[in-house]
Amino acid sequence: MTFAVEIFRLKKTYAGGVEALKGIDLTIEPGDFFALLGPNGAGKSTTISILCSLVNKSEGVVKVFGHDLDTERNWVKMQIGVVPQEFNFNQFEPVEEVVINQGGFYGLTRQKARARSALLLKQLGLWDKRKTMSRQLSGGMKRRLMIARALVHEPRLLILDEPTAGVDIELRRGMWQFLSDINAAGTTIILTTHYLEEAEQLCRNIAIINEGRIIKHTNMRDLLNTVAQETFVLYCNRPIGSMPIIPAADARIIEPFVLEVDLVQGQSLSDVFEVLRGHGIEVLRMKNKTNRLEELFLKLVNQSNEASQ
Helix, strand or coil: CCCCEEEEEEEEECCCCCEEEEEEEEEECCCCEEEEECCCCCCHHHHHHHHCCCCCCCEEEEEECCEECCCCHHHHHHCEEEECCCCCCCCCCEHHHHHHHHHHHCCCCHHHHHHHHHHHHHHCCCHHHCCCEHHHCCHHHHHHHHHHHHHCCCCCEEEEECCCCCCCHHHHHHHHHHHHHHHHCCCEEEEECCCHHHHHHHCCEEEEEECCEEEEEEEHHHHHCCCCEEEEEEEECCCCCCCCCCCCCEEEEEECCEEEEEEECCCCHHHHHHHHHHCCCCEEEEEECCCHHHHHHHHHHHHHHHHHC
8 A cells, every 4th residue: 555654763863952752653544633732732733744845854754645755855845735823824915815826836837826716715714805905814714714725726635733722613524514514525634732622523533642752553442442431421301300220321310400421331321311311311312421532532641751850
């Protein structure tokens, strides 16, 4: 298989001796939606910056769709679209000009760039703002403009570095849907985020990096299945006077209409629902009390820190 990204024994030592990457290995399949997570200073941004040719590596091999970054740098750069954390477009250009001009940097004719710009701005809900000066956009609209700009040259690999930072819930979920759609159409996506719910909702595979080393590289579903216990919040159709006995779980009343239920691995919510229905209680909606991925992330990072001491 030709991987979308292959990284072997990648190292980076900055001037002054800071060792940001300590020989990481990483592979990402074409068409994947991949999460790269880690605490601040773990090496995420350095890895992405090397992949995008913004930082030179110290050692190792980096390939994108089978092409070596060292020998085919220009080809690799053409395959990648990047949405960085900071707004780095010209704030004194109209919205559509930001996208059109980016297309020119990748060799698109102005006609082609204009057509791509129109398509992307419509998909991202920015078409009505196309003549607006970019500095006048809200923070959420600026984030979407960054995504449109990154996609104008139709890259095969999209790198998103904290793409929804500062974006409200409604806009964030709209961006999630857009990103899921372009991923389903074939674009490989690498996501870094501090919103762990975002990674859980969007990504199929995940790598966790800490202190310059990959400490976990696995399927998202398999990782989440290692959680020993989950707590669910159940919102019911009527007040619950006394807690029914539920053999399959530890449950408690936290508000008249709301239950909390603890389930260990192997226990099923359907058993809980069946007992509640027997007492005339229907569950209208439910949610996880805590983010499973966040719990795992903290656990793995703590284990890694302890092992390195």
